[in-house]
Amino acid sequence: MTSDIVKFVYQNKICEIKNPDPNETLLNYVRAKLKKTGTKEGCAEGGCGACTVVVGELIKNNISYKAINSCIAFVPSLEGKQLILVEDLTFKGELHPVQKAMVNYHGSQCGFCTPGFVMSLFAMYKNFYSYKEETIKDSIQGNLCRCTGYKPIVEAARSLNSDNKNDFFRKDKTITLSLLKKIKKRSIKIIHNNKKYFAPKSVNELNKILRSEPGSKLISGGTDVSLIVTKERKDINSLIYLNSIAELDYIKENNKYIEVGASTPLIKFESFAKKYFPDFSQILKRYGSVQIRNVCTIAGNIATASPIGDTLPLLLALDSKIIVKGKNKTKILSINGFFTNYRKTRLKKGQFIHSIRIPFLKKNIFKAYKISKRIDDDISSVCASFNMEINKNKIKKIRIAYGGMSNIPKRAFNCEKIFVNSFLSEKIISKAKRLLEKDFKPITDARATKKYRMEVAKNLLEKCFLEVKQKKSIRINV
Ligand SMILES: Cc1cc2nc3c(=O)[nH]c(=O)nc-3n(C[C@H](O)[C@H](O)[C@H](O)COP(=O)(O)OP(=O)(O)OC[C@H]3O[C@@H](n4cnc5c(N)ncnc54)[C@H](O)[C@@H]3O)c2cc1C
Numbered sequence: 001m002t003s004d005i006v007k008f009v010y011q012n013k014i015c016e017i018k019n020p021d022p023n024e025t026l027l028n029y030v031r032a033k034l035k036k037t038g039t040k041e042g043c044a045e046g047g048c049g050a051c052t053v054v055v056g057e058l059i060k061n062n063i064s065y066k067a068i069n070s071c072i073a074f075v076p077s078l079e080g081k082q083l084i085l086v087e088d089l090t091f092k093g094e095l096h097p098v099q100k101a102m103v104n105y106h107g108s109q110c111g112f113c114t115p116g117f118v119m120s121l122f123a124m125y126k127n128f129y130s131y132k133e134e135t136i137k138d139s140i141q142g143n144l145c146r147c148t149g150y151k152p153i154v155e156a157a158r159s160l161n162s163d164n165k166n167d168f169f170r171k172d173k174t175i176t177l178s179l180l181k182k183i184k185k186r187s188i189k190i191i192h193n194n195k196k197y198f199a200p201k202s203v204n205e206l207n208k209i210l211r212s213e214p215g216s217k218l219i220s221g222g223t224d225v226s227l228i229v230t231k232e233r234k235d236i237n238s239l240i241y242l243n244s245i246a247e248l249d250y251i252k253e254n255n256k257y258i259e260v261g262a263s264t265p266l267i268k269f270e271s272f273a274k275k276y277f278p279d280f281s282q283i284l285k286r287y288g289s290v291q292i293r294n295v296c297t298i299a300g301n302i303a304t305a306s307p308i309g310d311t312l313p314l315l316l317a318l319d320s321k322i323i324v325k326g327k328n329k330t331k332i333l334s335i336n337g338f339f340t341n342y343r344k345t346r347l348k349k350g351q352f353i354h355s356i357r358i359p360f361l362k363k364n365i366f367k368a369y370k371i372s373k374r375i376d377d378d379i380s381s382v383c384a385s386f387n388m389e390i391n392k393n394k395i396k397k398i399r400i401a402y403g404g405m406s407n408i409p410k411r412a413f414n415c416e417k418i419f420v421n422s423f424l425s426e427k428i429i430s431k432a433k434r435l436l437e438k439d440f441k442p443i444t445d446a447r448a449t450k451k452y453r454m455e456v457a458k459n460l461l462e463k464c465f466l467e468v469k470q471k472k473s474i475r476i477n478v
C-alpha cells in the first residue's frame with residue numbers, strides 16, 4: 001500500500017503529516033511547524049550537532065535510539081519512527097537524568113550547543129548500560145561547544161554511570177512499542193507542487209519506480225544529497241529514498257567475502273569490521289560523527305566518487321566488488337575502474353548499488369590511515385590503504401590506494417609494481433616513495449598543499465612497512 005501521509009510517533013501519539021514538502025528539513029519542521037525551538041541551527045550541514053534530535057526505530061521487539069542531525073534529514077524520512085526532541089526529556093517538570101547531570105557538572109555556558117549535547121548523551125544513555133571513556137567521546141564527537149569546554153560535559157556523561165536508567169521512556173516503552181508496531185511502515189509516494197518523493201519498501205518496487213522515474217535522485221542517508229538543498233539552496237525535484245528497504249539493510253559473510261547491503265548504516269559495519277579489518281573499523285570511527293554514521297551508507301560514499309571519500313581507498317585496496325542492479329539486470333563490477341572522473345562513476349541512469357562485496361584475504365595484512373586536521377568529524381587530507389600478502393619475507397601481492405591525492409580515489413600502480421616478488425629493503429621503500437610522484441599529482445586546496453599531501457603519502461607508505469616489519473618480525477634489508 002502506498003501513502004502520501006508520513007506517520008511517526010511523537011509524545012506517545014501517532015502523528016501524521018499529509019503530503020509534506022520532500023525538501024523540507026526535519027529541523028525546519030520541528031522549529032517552524034511544531035514550534036519546538038529548543039533544537040538549534042548552527043551550520044546546516046551536519047557539522048556542529050546543535051540540531052541533534054533522537055529517532056527511535058523498531059528493531060525486532062526493541063527500540064533502537066539514534067542521534068541524527070535534523071538539519072540534513074528530510075521530513076518524510078520520519079516515516080515509521082519515534083521522534084524525540086530536547087523538550088520531551090523533561091517529565092512533569094522534572095529534568096531527565098542527562099539534563100540533571102549537565103546542570104550538576106556545569107556542562108553549559110551560553111547554552112547554544114547544550115540541547116544538541118543533551119540529545120547525543122540521551123542516545124548514549126538509552127543505548128548503553130555503562131559509559132566507558134571511549135563510548136562517551138564517540139557519542140559527542142559530532143557536537144561542538146565554543147565556550148564551556150568539553151571537560152565538564154564529559155564529567156557529566158561519566159556521572160551517568162551511577163544512574164539507575166529508569167527514565168520515563170523506559171516506563172513508557174510498551175506503549176511506544178505498540179504505537180510503532182501500529183504504524184507498520186508503508187511505501188510513501190508524495191507529489192508536492194512539482195516535487196516528488198518515493199520511499200519504496202522493496203527492491204521490486206524500487207525497480208518499478210526507477211523505470212518510470214529514471215531521472216530521480218537516489219537518497220540513502222542523505223548526508224551528501226541534503227546539502228544540495230541546505231547549502232546550494234536548490235530544490236531536488238524527484239527523490240527516491242532507499243533506507244526504507246529492509247532487504248538492503250544487511251551484512252552477511254561466507255568464507256570468501258563479506259557482503260554489505262546498500263542501506264546498511266555505516267555504524268553497523270563499523271562494529272562488524274572490527275573483527276576482520278580492525279584498521280577499516282578505526283577509519284570509520286573517525287568518519288564524520290555518530291550522527292552521520294547512524295544514517296550514512298557505504299553505497300552512498302561509493303556513489304559520490306569523492307576523491308576524499310574515506311571508504312574508497314580501503315575498498316580499492318581490498319579489491320571489492322559492487323553489485324549493481326537496475327533494468328532487471330544485475331552486474332558485478334570491480335571497484336577498480338568504477339570511478340571514471342571527478343565525482344563520476346560507471347553507474348547509469350536507472351541503476352543502483354545493491355550491495356558491496358569485500359573479499360576475505362585471510363593471509364593478507366591490511367592497513368589503513370587517515371590524516372586530517374582534526375581527529376574527529378573531519379574530512380581527510382590524505383587517506384591511504386595497503387593490502388599485501390607476504391610469504392617468506394617476500395611480498396607476493398600488494399594493492400595500494402590513496403584518497404586525497406587525485407581527482408578520484410586511485411591505486412598506486414607504479415608503486416605497487418616495484419614491491420611484487422621483492423624482499424622488503426630500505427632501497428625498495430625509497431624507490432616506492434619516489435614512484436608515488438609518478439602515480440599522483442595532488443592539488444593544493446583549503447585542506448592541504450600538494451607538497452604536504454605528497455610528503456604525507458610517502459611517510460604513510462614508510463610507516464606502513466615499518467609497522468609490518470614490527471608485526472611480522474620481517475627483516476628490512478639495508
Ligand atoms: C558532517 C559530515 C561529515 C562527513 N564526514 C565524512 C568523512 O569523514 N568521510 C567521508 O568519506 N565522507 C564524509 N561525509 C560525506 C558523506 O557522509 C558520505 O559520503 C556518506 O557515505 C554518504 O552516504 P549517504 O548514505 O548519506 O549518501 P546520500 O547522501 O544519500 O547519497 C550520496 C550520493 O550517492 C547516491 N546514492 C546513495 N545511495 C545509492 C545507491 N544505493 N545506489 C546508487 N547511488 C546511491 C546519491 O544519489 C548521491 O549521489 C561527511 C558528510 C557530512 C555532512
Ligand code: FES
Nearest residue numbers: 042043044049071
Ligand atoms: S545545524 Fe550544525 S549539525 Fe545541524
Ligand code: FES
Nearest residue numbers: 109110111145146
Ligand atoms: S555552551 Fe556555548 S557553545 Fe557550548
